[in-house]
Amino acid sequence: MSEFESQALEKLNPHKLPWHVAIIMDGNGRWAMQRSLDRVEGHKAGAESVRVVVKACRELGIKILTLYAFSYENWQRPANEVRSLMNLLVHYLYREFRAIRDNGINVRTIGRSFDLPVRVQKALNRIITGTAHNKAMIMNVALSYGGRDEIVRTTRHLLKEAMEGRIKPEQIDEKLFARYLDTGDLEDPDLLIRTGAEFRISNFLLWQSAYTELYFTDVLWPDFRKEQLLSAILDYQRRERRFGMTSEQLSKIATIS
């Protein structure tokens, strides 16, 4: 363990960990270009960061980790890059199956997984069913995911339910709407990390991130390791989450509970 890591672990407040961490893994292409490598090599190195970060989150006691692995908009990339990303995903899912299952991790997906090639769907179904009973951590992979698309699909679904008489329009409130989203009963993210020196949300978890703490770093995703994760969590722990209330109201609530 590095000196930085042990110092960061000492500073970490185990009672104030983010329950749900979401990550926009950006910068694979630039990482590869800086090394005169093909973009695909950047994605391969990025898959190693995924392995390290999943393990680190599990060890720290994070309960939900949502990873933006492939956006709905990513289908527009060159066909060979899309194919390589799909192959990489299949490879990762088969290679990491045992480690994920044996570490109590439950894999789920959000997004239009029905759009994915059959070989990807097969690999996903195997890991989803094989880890369905795991309770230690949820690894939620966003695939062919777009926040606006998710909201539109949810609206369509609710409308159908109402038209077919299963729900009444006046029953639709924020709580019910959220339950129909792909994230269903998952708590909203507490911390959203974006790597790769870009400062935007890029259509990720639009509904769910209403009160999420945002953390942006210049570090490119293939260079993101446990140290960088700890830095993000320490930064999160220094923030005051007010959810629209005042500091005074928050301290009152804290003394009551």
Ligand code: FPP
């Ligand atoms: C963004 O980098 C990254 C992606 C579009 C794909 C993320 C995929 C992985 C990390 C690998 C596989 C995933 C799993 C879950 C095993 P970019 O290509 O947009 O980088 P750039 O902005 O530097 O071009």
